[in-house]
Structures are given as C-alpha cells and as structure tokens.
Amino acid sequence: xxxxxxxxKKPINTPEEVNFLLSDSSGTKYYExxxxxxxxxxxxxxxxxxxxxxxLKTWLEICAHCGMCADSCFLYQVNGKDPKQVPAYKIQxxxxxxxxxxxxxxxxxxxxxxxxxxxxxxxxNRCGMYCPHGIDTGIMFGYLRGLLYQQGFVPxxxxxxxxxxxxxxxxMDVTDADFVETFEWMVEEYExxxxxxxxxxxxxxxxxxxxxxxxxVKHYPEDLAEAAVLFHAAGENWTIASKGWEQTSLxxxxxxxxxxxxxxxxxxxxxxxxxxxxxxxxxxxxxHRATVIEGPYWAGRPDGRPPVxxxxxxxxxxxxxxxxxxxxxxxxxxxxPVTLQDSCNYIRNHGLKKATRTIMQHIVAxxxxxxxxxxxxxxxxxxxxxxxxxxxxxxxQRNRALLTKRDQILATGAQLVIAPCHNCWDAIRDLxxxxxxxxxxxFLKPLIIKMLVVPDHxxxxx
Amino acid sequence: MFKxxxxxxxxxxASDHAARVAFxxxxxxxxxxxxxxxxxxxxxxxxxxxxxxxxxERVDVDDDxxxxxxxxxxxxxxxxxxxxxxxxxxxxxxxxxxEILRRARETEPDLILLGGSTEEEHDGVYKxxxxxxxxxxxxxxxxxxxxxxxxxAASFWGGIxxxxxxxxxxxxxxxxxxxxxxxxxxxNCELHVFHALAITSLSSERLMSQDDIEQKIRxxxxxxxxxxxxxxxxxxxxTMEVWEGIPYMEIVKYARETHSDLIIMAHHSRxxxxxxxxxxxxxxxxxxxxGCPVISINR
Numbered sequence: 001x002x003x004x005x006x007x008x009k010k011p012i013n014t015p016e017e018v019n020f021l022l023s024d025s026s027g028t029k030y031y032e033x034x035x036x037x038x039x040x041x042x043x044x045x046x047x048x049x050x051x052x053x054x055x056l057k058t059w060l061e062i063c064a065h066c067g068m069c070a071d072s073c074f075l076y077q078v079n080g081k082d083p084k085q086v087p088a089y090k091i092q093x094x095x096x097x098x099x100x101x102x103x104x105x106x107x108x109x110x111x112x113x114x115x116x117x118x119x120x121x122x123x124x125n126r127c128g129m130y131c132p133h134g135i136d137t138g139i140m141f142g143y144l145r146g147l148l149y150q151q152g153f154v155p156x157x158x159x160x161x162x163x164x165x166x167x168x169x170x171x172m173d174v175t176d177a178d179f180v181e182t183f184e185w186m187v188e189e190y191e192x193x194x195x196x197x198x199x200x201x202x203x204x205x206x207x208x209x210x211x212x213x214x215x216x217v218k219h220y221p222e223d224l225a226e227a228a229v230l231f232h233a234a235g236e237n238w239t240i241a242s243k244g245w246e247q248t249s250l251x252x253x254x255x256x257x258x259x260x261x262x263x264x265x266x267x268x269x270x271x272x273x274x275x276x277x278x279x280x281x282x283x284x285x286x287x288h289r290a291t292v293i294e295g296p297y298w299a300g301r302p303d304g305r306p307p308v309x310x311x312x313x314x315x316x317x318x319x320x321x322x323x324x325x326x327x328x329x330x331x332x333x334x335x336x337p338v339t340l341q342d343s344c345n346y347i348r349n350h351g352l353k354k355a356t357r358t359i360m361q362h363i364v365a366x367x368x369x370x371x372x373x374x375x376x377x378x379x380x381x382x383x384x385x386x387x388x389x390x391x392x393x394x395x396x397q398r399n400r401a402l403l404t405k406r407d408q409i410l411a412t413g414a415q416l417v418i419a420p421c422h423n424c425w426d427a428i429r430d431l432x433x434x435x436x437x438x439x440x441x442x443f444l445k446p447l448i449i450k451m452l453v454v455p456d457h458x459x460x461x462x
Numbered sequence: 463m464f465k466x467x468x469x470x471x472x473x474x475x476a477s478d479h480a481a482r483v484a485f486x487x488x489x490x491x492x493x494x495x496x497x498x499x500x501x502x503x504x505x506x507x508x509x510x511x512x513x514x515x516x517x518x519e520r521v522d523v524d525d526d527x528x529x530x531x532x533x534x535x536x537x538x539x540x541x542x543x544x545x546x547x548x549x550x551x552x553x554x555x556x557x558x559x560x561e562i563l564r565r566a567r568e569t570e571p572d573l574i575l576l577g578g579s580t581e582e583e584h585d586g587v588y589k590x591x592x593x594x595x596x597x598x599x600x601x602x603x604x605x606x607x608x609x610x611x612x613x614x615a616a617s618f619w620g621g622i623x624x625x626x627x628x629x630x631x632x633x634x635x636x637x638x639x640x641x642x643x644x645x646x647x648x649x650n651c652e653l654h655v656f657h658a659l660a661i662t663s664l665s666s667e668r669l670m671s672q673d674d675i676e677q678k679i680r681x682x683x684x685x686x687x688x689x690x691x692x693x694x695x696x697x698x699x700x701t702m703e704v705w706e707g708i709p710y711m712e713i714v715k716y717a718r719e720t721h722s723d724l725i726i727m728a729h730h731s732r733x734x735x736x737x738x739x740x741x742x743x744x745x746x747x748x749x750x751x752x753g754c755p756v757i758s759i760n761r
Contacts, residue, residue, distance in 0.1 A: 022510065025522040157509045171508055185567060189603050192761070219504050219556055250508060389507030392522070426507045433505075 004033025009040070009152040011256060012163030015173065021163065026392055027156025037152050039110055044103035047150060052099070056143055059135045060096055063088050069137065072130035074380040074404040075120055087127040087137040090116050095144040114153045117144050117255075119394035122385035122401070124344040129377065141386075145255030154254055155391040161250030162259045169266045170214040170246040180242050182217045186225035194229050194458050202274060203239035208316070209276035209308070210240050211247035211267060211291070213284045213422050226445035227282065230317075233455055234325040238280075244270030247281045248422075249290035253387030257298070264295035271307040278309040280316045283443045285345035285421035286385070288312045293350055312346050314420055317444060318355040321362040332451035333365040339372055339414040341405075341428065342379035343421035353377060356420065359444065363451060370412040380404050382419070384427030402431040410437055417441045463648050464493045468571035470562045470600070473499050473535050474516060477577030480611040483755055484575045485542040486619040488549070495549040497539070498565050500558040501531045512555050528553050559599035566604060574608045576600060597746065601729040601758045607641055608729070608758045610749045618723070619755060624652040626722040628713045628748070631657070631685060634728035638759040642726040643693060652699040654720045655690050657682050658709035679704045710747035722754055729758040 003009065007030045012018055024030050069087040070076050076085040083089060094113040098105055105113075121141040128136030148154055149162070164171050170179075183199045191197045200206065208231065216223040231238045244266040251259035271279060281287055292310045296303070320326040340360060346352045353376040360369045372379060383402035388394065405427065409417055419425040419441050428441045469484040471477040488495040502512030502523065510522050516534075521527060531553050536543065543549060554561045566574055576597055601608045627642040629635040639655075646653040659678055661670060670678075682704040694700045701720070705712045717725050729745045749756045 023524055023526075025524050025527070160510075161508055185564075189563075215508065219560070221560065384507065390509035390511075392506070392509060392511065395506075423507065430506065 002038040003152075004030070004037060006030040007033035007037055007152055009037075009150065011166060011259065012159065013166045015167045018160060018163045018167050018173065021156070021160050024156075030156045030159075031393065034111065034153065035107065037107060037110075039103075039105055039107060039151055041103040041105075044098065044105075044147060044151065047147060048099060048103065051146070052143070056140060059133075059140060060092070060099060062133050063092065063135055064133065066132065069127040069131050069135075072127045074124075074126070074383070075122075075401060078400060078403050085120060087121070088135075090120050091137045091140045091144070095140055095147075098144075098147065110148065110151060110153045113144065114148055114155070115394070117141050117148055118155050118158070118387060118391060119397040122344075122381045122383075122388050124381035124385050125349055126344070126378070126380065129348070142252075142255070145253075146257050147255070149255035149257075154256075155387070155393060157390045157392065158250060158254035158387055161387075161390070162254035162256035165246075165249065165251045165256075165259045165263045168214075169244070169263060170217075171248050171250045172214040172218045174214045174217045174246075176243050176245070179212075179214075179217050179245050180240070182221050183224050183228075183240060186221045187228055190225040190229060193460055194232060194454075195460060196457060197225075197228055197232050199224075199228055200239040202242050203237075204274050205276065206237050206239040206274065207277045208236050208238035209271060209274055209279045210238055210282075211245055211279060211287070212240075212282045213248045213287055214246050215422060216282065223282070223443065223445060226449055229449055230320075230326065230445060230452075233452060233458060234320045235455075236325075239274060239276065241270035241274055244268070244273075247287035247291050248284060249286065249295075250387065252286065252290045252294065260290065260295075261298045264291055265299050267291055268295070268299055268301075268307050276308055278311060279306065280311055280313060283313045283420040283422070283425075283445065285343035285423055287422075289345040289349060293345075312350070312352055312355070314346070314352055314355045314359060314444070317448070318358040322358060326448070327453040328362050328448075328451050329453050330365075333363055334368055334416065334447070334451075335365045336416060337368055337370055337412065337414040338364055338416040338418060339370050339409060339412040340375075341372070341382060341417055341419040341421065341424045342376055343419075343424050344379070344381050344385060345421070347379065348377040351377070360418075363444075363447060370414050372408045372412055380408060382421075382424035382427035384430065385423055389423060389426050389430065399430075399434050402427060402434060406431050406435050406437060409439060415439050418444060418447065420444045463645070464491045464573045466496065466569065466571040467493050467573045467575055468496045468498055468562070468566055468569060469575045470498045470500075470558070470565075470596075471535075471577055472515060473538050479614050480575055480577030481539065481542065483609070483611045483619045485539075485547070487573075487575075488547060490619070492548070495547065496565070496569055496571060497535065497549055497551045498562065499531065499535055499551070499553050500556060500561045501528070501553050502555055503557060504555060515558075523555055559596040562596070562600050563603050566606070570606075572606050574600060574604055574606060576608060576610045577612070597749070601745070601760060604760060607726075608760075609755055610758065611755050612750055613753070620723070622649050622651050622723040624654065624720055624722045625649075625724045625726060626654045626656055626713065626717040626720060628656050628658070628709075628725065628727040628744075629686070629690075630709075630728070630744075631689065632728060634760055636689075637761055638726055638728040639690060639693075641757070641759050643697070645724070645726070646697055646700075650698070651723075652701070652720070653694065653697055654716070654722065655686055655694065655700065655702045656713060656716050657686060657704045658712035658716075659704060659706040660709050661706045675706050679706060710744045710751065713744070713748050714751045714753075718753060724754055725752055725756045727756065727758055729760050 079085045094116050123138040125138035187199045383405045388398045502514045686702045727745045
C-alpha cells in the first residue's frame with residue numbers, strides 16, 4: 001500500500017484533517033499503515049540534490065570517526081554507552097546511508113531512521129561543541145527529519161503538530177479570536193489586583209510586540225496575565241498582535257519545512273504590519289530558535305534576521321531588572337537552594353547565558369543559587385527537547401533520557417528548578433512524575449510577580 | 463434566587479456531598495444545572511495525552527473518550543437526573559480551576575458549586591505546577607458566589623431558617639453582605655452578622671489583656687452597627703455579635719450555636735500563595751469545618 005488513509009506523504013492543512021488524524025487514538029492505525037508506506041526514491045534523491053548544501057555534504061564526508069562526540073551526548077551516556085548512540089554513528093547510519101545508497105532504502109530502514117531522528121537525538125547541538133571538525137549532528141538530524149517528513153515517516157503527534165500550524169498558525173487548535181479573547185479574559189481577572197492593567201491589541205509602533213506559545217492560551221492562561229502585569233509594572237509600551245501571535249514551531253520539530261516558513265512568516269507579517277521597535281517572545285526555547293535564529297532563513301530574509309530586533313523573554317527581563325524598570329523586594333528573594341535549567345535553544349545556540357545569570361542575581365538571595373554541572377552552553381538537554389516530550393511511541397526512550405537531568409538536579413541539592421523554557425519545564429515536570437525526586441519547577445514570571453515591588457500606580461485600592 | 467448553577471464535579475466520592483446539595487438546589491429553584499467535569503490534566507508537552515483524574519491513567523483524549531466519560535457521569539448521577547431536571551453535562555480537558563472559570567465565563571451562572579478536595583484521592587504531580595488549589599483559584603476569580611460543600615454534615619439544603627454572615631469589614635465583605643441580605647430577605651430567615659476578633663497565639667509579641675479584648679469587642683460591635691444595622695432593619699430577625707479567638711473556629715462555633723443552615727463569607731485576599739497557609743485561609747478553614755454549606759463571595 002503506497003499511501004495510507006492516516007499515514008501518507010500529504011501534509012495536513014485544515015482543522016478537519018487535523019481532527020481526522022486525532023481520531024486515530026495514539027496513532028495506532030497511523031503506525032500500522034506506516035509499515036506499508038512506500039519510499040519515493042526519486043523524490044528523496046531530487047530533494048537531496050536540491051537542498052543538501054555544501055556544509056552538510058562536507059560534514060558527512062569529513063567525519064573522522066574519532067568518537068569525541070560520544071561522551072558529549074547525554075543519550076549515549078544514559079543508554080549504557082551503547083556505540084549505536086554515538087552521534088557520528090547515528091547520523092552516518094541514517095542520513096549517511098540514504099545519501100550513500102542514493103535514496104534506495106526500504107520502508108524498514110526509514111522507520112528505523114525515524115526512531116533515530118526523533119528518539120536518539122533531541123537536536124540539542126551539544127556534540128557540535130565537542131567535535132574537532134565542528135560537525136553539528138543536531139543540525140544534520142534537523143535536516144534528516146525534513147527528508148523523513150516528506151516521505152511520511154514522522155511520529156503521529158508531530159504530523160498533527162505541524163498540521164496545527166498549517167491549519168491554525170499555532171501549535172494547538174487556538175484561533176486568533178481565542179487568543180485575543182483569552183488574553184482579555186486574563187487581564188479582566190487580574191485587573192482588580194493591578195489597576196490599570198490592559199492588553200493592547202494591534203497597536204502600531206509600540207516598543208514591544210509580545211509573542212507567546214499557544215499552550216499558554218490553551219492551558220496556562222495565567223502566563224498571559226503575568227506577562228501583562230510585568231510589562232505594565234515596567235511601564236512598557238507594548239502590544240500583542242491579533243494575527244501572527246504564535247512564536248513556536250512544532251513544524252520545526254516535525255521537519256515540515258513548508259509549514260516552518262508559513263508559521264514564521266505569519267509572525268514576521270505582524271512585525272511588518274505593526275512596526276514595533278522590537279519583539280519579545282515568551283519563556284520558550286524552541287520558539288526563539290524558530291522565530292529568531294532559524295526563521296529568517298526559512299523566510300528567505302537576506303540579512304538572516306527577523307524584520308525587527310527580536311529578543312528572548314530572559315533578555316527583556318534582565319534588562320528591566322538592571323535598568324530598575326522592575327524592582328525586586330530584597331526580602332522576598334528566593335531563600336532556598338535553587339537551580340536553573342539552561343535551555344539549549346537560547347543558551348547554547350544563542351549565547352544568552354549572561355541574561356539568565358543576571359536575573360538570578362536579582363531574584364535569589366546570595367548563597368542560594370546553585371549551578372547545575374555542567375552548565376551554561378555545556379548544559380545537557382532537559383531530556384525532552386526537539387519534540388521528544390510529546391511523542392507517545394517513544395515514551396520509554398524519553399523517560400530514560402530524563403535521567404541525566406534528574407541526576408544533575410539531585411546533585412545540586414535544590415528543590416526548586418527554574419526553567420524558563422516550555423519544553424524544559426515539561427520535561428522537568430514529567431521527570432518529577434516519573435521519578436518523584438521531590439522538586440518544584442517554575443517559569444520566571446510567577447516568581448518575579450511574587451517578589452516585585454509594585455509601583456504606586458499599580459497598587460489596588462483598600 | 464438561582465437560575466443557572468454550575469456544578470463542578472470530580473464525579474467521585476469527594477463530590478458526593480456537593481452533588482446532593484447541587485441537585486437539591488436545582489430542584490428547589492427550578493434552576494438549570496450545568497454539570498461540569500474536567501476529566502484530565504494535559505501532560506506530555508504538546509501531545510494529546512492527559513492524565514485522567516478518575517482512573518489516573520494516561521489517555522489520548524478524543525471525541526469517543528469524551529463521550530464515554532460523559533456517559534459515565536450520567537450513570538453516576540442517574541438517580542438524581544430523573545424526573546425532568548433541567549440539566550446539561552459538559553466534559554473538558556485542562557487544569558480544573560482554569561476550566562471551571564472558563565466554563566463560568568461562557569455560561570455566566572449565578573452560583574458555582576464545588577465539592578470537597580480530591581487531595582486524598584489524587585495527589586497528582588500537576589498540583590505542584592500551579593499554585594493553590596482548585597477551590598482557592600475558583601473562589602478568588604469567580605464573578606459569582608461560590609458554594610462549597612465538603613462534609614456530609616454540610617450537605618443539606620432544605621428550608622434555610624438561619625444564615626451566619628462572617629465579616630472582616632473589607633470591601634469584599636460588603637459585597638458578601640449584600641448577597642447575605644438578599645438571601646435572608648428572599649428566604650425570609652434570620653441573619654446573624656458576626657465578626658471574630660483574632661486573638662493570635664501565645665507566641666505573639668504581646669498578649670492582650672482581657673480589658674483590651676473587651677474594649678476591642680465593643681469597638682467592633684459599634685462598627686458592625688454603623689455599617690450594617692440600617693440595612694438589617696428590613697429583616698424580621700437579625701443579630702450582631704463579636705467573639706474573640708481564632709476567627710475560623712469562632713465562626714464555626716457561632717454558626718453551630720445559632721443553628722445556621724448556611725454561612726456566607728468573603729474570599730477577598732488578593733494574592734495566591736504557593737503554600738497552603740495564607741490566602742483566604744479563614745474561609746477555607748470554615749469550609750472544611752462547618753456543619754453547613756458555605757458560600758464564598760468575592761466581588
């Protein structure tokens with residue numbers, strides 16, 4: 001059977017198609033159909049010819065098989081140092097083979113490649129730092145995912161996730177109207193406590209254009225209110241967009257390149273329409289990677305940058321604390337051992353380690369902040385990156401992957417983990433559920449709000 | 463009095479006492495009952511997996527599953543649903559407090575009814591992720607009165623002949639008073655206005671002398687009179703009282719002594735705290751201890 005009803009090469013584009021795929025609980029039929037899905041060798045070869053550029057070709061060829069990448073990979077370490085988990089092996093035996101065999105690979109091979117691409121690499125890019133040639137296996141796996149997606153070999157949840165972006169321009173079924181409505185609702189709920197709180201929608205020429213993760217809208221809308229409270233407290237001139245508000249990209253995890261472009265262009269469209277001074281994204285790692293780091297290339301922007309200066313929430317927060325726009329009550333700082341999860345996507349891959357440390361200096365009483373080891377750009381992935389968290393069929397592998405982070409956290413002795421990244425936050429939440437080590441975890445916003453010196457204009461009556 | 467009631471239920475034993483009251487009220491006032499259940503909490507990142515609150519299993523939620531849970535609830539409450547009750551059963555996925563508030567925003571009920579804590583039944587990991595309990599959050603943000611029934615002893619809603627209104631003289635308490643007065647007028651029953659003077663534990667810096675205490679009680683009584691008596695005069699029977707002690711204990715004792723069938727209080731504290739102390743603890747303590755239903759009002 002070349003193409004299945006559920007599992008096929010065709011991307012899903014409409015809410016109806018999303019719902020249809022969702023109706024196949026856990027993707028049972030989807031994966032069953034996948035075992036019979038044909039590999040379109042011609043398409044595979046022509047795609048490689050068109051898209052595989054010099055960098056990747058060189059990387060595939062110059063790998064000296066020295067094994068320096070082995071120990072850098074937390075999945076290698078946590079899986080009993082299995083040679084099959086060495087990054088160089090993982091990519092050579094998948095992408096390398098596809099290229100070598102000129103696309104003549106079997107269905108079984110592609111399904112195996114799918115497992116390696118989504119369950120043996122989180123695209124954390126740590127190995128790239130340790131390779132003497134600078135080969136970044138994470139980048140190559142990102143590319144391999146694109147080839148697999150095109151052939152229909154993609155985990156069920158990510159086919160849906162990419163479809164969500166195509167249908168809703170958001171990673172979940174949240175419409176533009178839902179987004180604005182929810183934001184307004186949250187502001188209503190908080191305005192008694194913070195007089196004057198508003199959510200400016202589609203204001204042109206604002207200083208800040210704020211973008212979010214659809215999960216905040218769907219499940220944790222308090223996060224929206226907290227963002228509004230902090231912008232308000234800092235006296236910022238900010239806005240949200242009624243269109244192009246979603247910063248994340250499950251399409252990137254899925255390897256759906258076309259959807260990546262569609263998604264990021266909707267955000268850039270909002271930037272061009274509203275002409276803000278800069279964009280601030282929420283506490284999410286991959287959203288930053290998608291919209292700020294990789295997005296400009298997907299959208300074909302010649303300068304490799306988004307239309308306006310775009311920063312991560314931790315950068316805005318660090319600046320607001322340093323400049324005194326936000327003031328912390330020293331007595332309310334964190335006074336218990338606390339550690340910080342460095343998100344691969346904006347710490348290792350975008351160098352923002354100083355911003356998060358500045359924040360720690362402001363919000364943790366001296367002596368209570370304990371770094372994980374290793375940390376900063378050398379930190380390990382949370383264990384759930386690159387889409388790993390959400391893929392049911394690879395849950396066992398994902399749970400094992402959490403062990404690295406569990407042990408890193410345990411070694412700090414801290415019971416509170418600050419995780420300014422949705423993916424890390426989820427993984428750490430799940431690791432507590434799996435391994436019960438007695439920790440709490442938090443984004444920055446709720447912590448800051450608790451210790452904020454509320455400016456007079458924002459104090460409630462009574 | 464009530465036309466539309468939102469009954470948020472765990473559809474487990476923790477909600478049984480509340481269910482009895484919910485169905486009682488709906489019948490007594492010919493109100494429409496919106497039975498609302500949050501079946502699970504989202505888990506596993508962006509995936510469709512939720513942890514089912516009742517079975518604790520991780521499930522992929524789809525329309526079939528939702529329909530199945532809806533059927534389960536219909537069966538669970540089958541006895542109550544007979545004889546032409548005007549009701550609707552609605553199932554959702556999400557964090558319970560947030561979804562209850564979302565539903566309330568959509569349907570604009572004039573009363574939200576909550577059951578007791580499911581803490582003992584389920585101490586799921588999600589509870590640690592967002593501060594506070596369902597009750598705290600709903601009571602804090604709801605735009606209508608919230609009626610909470612936790613104990614079997616409190617699960618009776620019959621001919622209400624006596625209401626205790628506990629005040630701390632806050633703005634929210636004024637709102638709660640309006641509501642208490644309206645109820646007392648509608649039901650033609652007694653209203654007992656009560657304030658408890660907080661005598662903190664022995665560890666406090668300075669112990670109050672008995673003279674001080676009595677002086678304060680007199681002061682507070684004067685405040686009660688000035689604040690509420692002119693409006694209370696529209697009622698046939700009312701009393702005003704100030705006792706000293708631990709506020710929530712005194713309220714519960716007082717309600718027992720006045721044979722109150724209902725306690726009304728404001729849930730006014732602003733900030734939600736992470737730990738269990740703090741926020742509205744008086745109301746919450748009253749809710750767990752009282753021998754009658756408690757209504758919390760916030761705005």
